[in-house]
Amino acid sequence: MYKILAKENIAPNVDKYIIAAPDVAAKAEPGQFVVLRLHERGERIPISISNWNRAAGTITLIVQTVGHTTEQLGAMGVGDTILDLLGPLGKPALIEPMGTVACVAGGVATAIIYPEARKHKEMGNRVLTLVGARSREYLFYQEELAAISDRVLVATDDGSYGSKGFVTELLQQVIDDGIHLDQVIAIGPIPMMQAVAELTKRYDIKTVVSLNPIMLDGTGMCGACRVRVGDEIKFCCTDGPEFDGHLVDFASLMRRSRLYEKSGTKAHTPYQQKDGKGCDGQCQ
Numbered sequence: 001m002y003k004i005l006a007k008e009n010i011a012p013n014v015d016k017y018i019i020a021a022p023d024v025a026a027k028a029e030p031g032q033f034v035v036l037r038l039h040e041r042g043e044r045i046p047i048s049i050s051n052w053n054r055a056a057g058t059i060t061l062i063v064q065t066v067g068h069t070t071e072q073l074g075a076m077g078v079g080d081t082i083l084d085l086l087g088p089l090g091k092p093a094l095i096e097p098m099g100t101v102a103c104v105a106g107g108v109a110t111a112i113i114y115p116e117a118r119k120h121k122e123m124g125n126r127v128l129t130l131v132g133a134r135s136r137e138y139l140f141y142q143e144e145l146a147a148i149s150d151r152v153l154v155a156t157d158d159g160s161y162g163s164k165g166f167v168t169e170l171l172q173q174v175i176d177d178g179i180h181l182d183q184v185i186a187i188g189p190i191p192m193m194q195a196v197a198e199l200t201k202r203y204d205i206k207t208v209v210s211l212n213p214i215m216l217d218g219t220g221m222c223g224a225c226r227v228r229v230g231d232e233i234k235f236c237c238t239d240g241p242e243f244d245g246h247l248v249d250f251a252s253l254m255r256r257s258r259l260y261e262k263s264g265t266k267a268h269t270p271y272q273q274k275d276g277k278g279c280d281g282q283c284q
Helices: 068-074 107-122 142-148 167-176 190-202 250-257 261-272
Strands: 002-011 014-020 033-037 045-053 058-064 084-089 100-106 126-133 151-156 183-187 207-210 226-229 232-235 242-244
Touching: 014 068, 045 084, 045 107, 058 068, 058 107, 100 107, 100 167, 100 190, 107 126, 107 142, 107 183, 126 142, 126 167, 142 151, 151 167, 167 190, 183 190, 190 207, 190 250, 226 242, 226 250
Parallel strands: 100 126, 100 183, 126 151, 183 207
Antiparallel strands: 002 014, 014 058, 033 045, 033 084, 045 058, 207 242, 226 232
């Protein structure tokens, strides 16, 4: 059992959890994730680790409510326990001294880019953090990012904060300003990562993307998280989650991500009809 020690709503449908998980906190590194299961009849879902405190034995998870399991988690509070929490999983991000790095995040992926940007700064790299969100109310971690970035640029769809437009436009602006980028890290929705990779490919800028495909066991046994990278099939949970953005087959990744949209919606409906008490064992 893994106890929720603190919970905070940081944006619409986005909650921050601090969870007691000393074994995970002891080994967590930027880019890694956990797979959790709330109860014995629950599904297994992957969630990136956005922070950790080794001394306190805690990890921080930022969770957006998008389906029945995350809504069940959202109904939990301080003192409640999560049945299973496996991790840290995945290969840590490869972070080394390299020069100037642009960390590009879309939406809730700000939580994933944060530990990577922080580690890049610790390694002596110049860090430019570019964040995109629907509107100002969906932004979070702004003070934390400012503390570990040489520059933070923000774009919102409605122009309520920062520039109006997409985060890819911010990246184009940085390139047009003549800033040499040694690497770009893009984390967020698949279309956003694809757009970033297509942009940087034109300028021959090394680009890494962090993928979050359909996943079950998180240990490479089921093969559900397979992705095509160049001429190879990779498993996101063991070979990734980070890959060369110029080699990822985003078209097939998008098709696979949509495979269970209808069943996911169907599974979510019973939960909504149970007055917040969960799926009652009917949705897996």
